[in-house]
Amino acid sequence: MTPLESNAAPEFTQAVAQATADVYARVRSVVPEVEWPVHAPYVDAIQKLKKTRGAVVLAHNYQTPEIFHGVADLSGDSLALAQQAAETDASIIVMCGVHFMAETAKILSPEKTVLIPDLEAGCSLASSITGADVRLLRERYPGVPVVTYVNTSADVKAESDICCTSSNAVEVVESLGVDRVIFLPDEYLGKYVSGKTDVEVILWQGHCEVHERFTAGDLRDYRASYPGIQIYAHPECPPDVLTEADYVGSTSGL
Numbered sequence: 001m002t003p004l005e006s007n008a009a010p011e012f013t014q015a016v017a018q019a020t021a022d023v024y025a026r027v028r029s030v031v032p033e034v035e036w037p038v039h040a041p042y043v044d045a046i047q048k049l050k051k052t053r054g055a056v057v058l059a060h061n062y063q064t065p066e067i068f069h070g071v072a073d074l075s076g077d078s079l080a081l082a083q084q085a086a087e088t089d090a091s092i093i094v095m096c097g098v099h100f101m102a103e104t105a106k107i108l109s110p111e112k113t114v115l116i117p118d119l120e121a122g123c124s125l126a127s128s129i130t131g132a133d134v135r136l137l138r139e140r141y142p143g144v145p146v147v148t149y150v151n152t153s154a155d156v157k158a159e160s161d162i163c164c165t166s167s168n169a170v171e172v173v174e175s176l177g178v179d180r181v182i183f184l185p186d187e188y189l190g191k192y193v194s195g196k197t198d199v200e201v202i203l204w205q206g207h208c209e210v211h212e213r214f215t216a217g218d219l220r221d222y223r224a225s226y227p228g229i230q231i232y233a234h235p236e237c238p239p240d241v242l243t244e245a246d247y248v249g250s251t252s253g254l
Contacts, residue, residue: 128206
């Protein structure tokens, strides 16, 4: 029985230090040495537990180093993780990400057990809209197709006509062959799409609370402090940030 199975807090021992030495070598530039004795026992215990349970651990690109490098078997952006979950032979999927990512993995792998370590792991963007909101939009704009970003709940996806990622949003919108669409829920991604197509894009005012914090002024300050740097931005950032950036792309593209 592993410490995690017995609910006992795992301890940092010489054996644990040796078992996790390769992992720490990969993360030592971002995880202070004084913190590793806290993380290492859990890294070791999780590695052992997932083998006994036949589980595979998926971690989003935004995860912390000790999870991303220490316990994850597969990593990627939200859609890539769901696709990898569908392709793996493991019967148990542990999704180290927010709630909608676990939902998407379950949609693509209905026969598998999908676990999320923290039920409170939410997303401000996904929480900005509900299935009821989508139904009201359909009443307001009858006949207009709904294009929904994959960073949404299963409830919202079920009310939509088609889903897209940040990397194929423009392509998906244009594939419908219509003059206008409802694009949900990210306002900034929708504006980015609108600037890349002649299709009229009806927007919803949903935002990622992290991406919307960046400003064009921040980028100019970085350029002043680090002459010659390249700045990459995700299309969930405000439009003036995208204008100031050198490259705009999806998580995997970045």
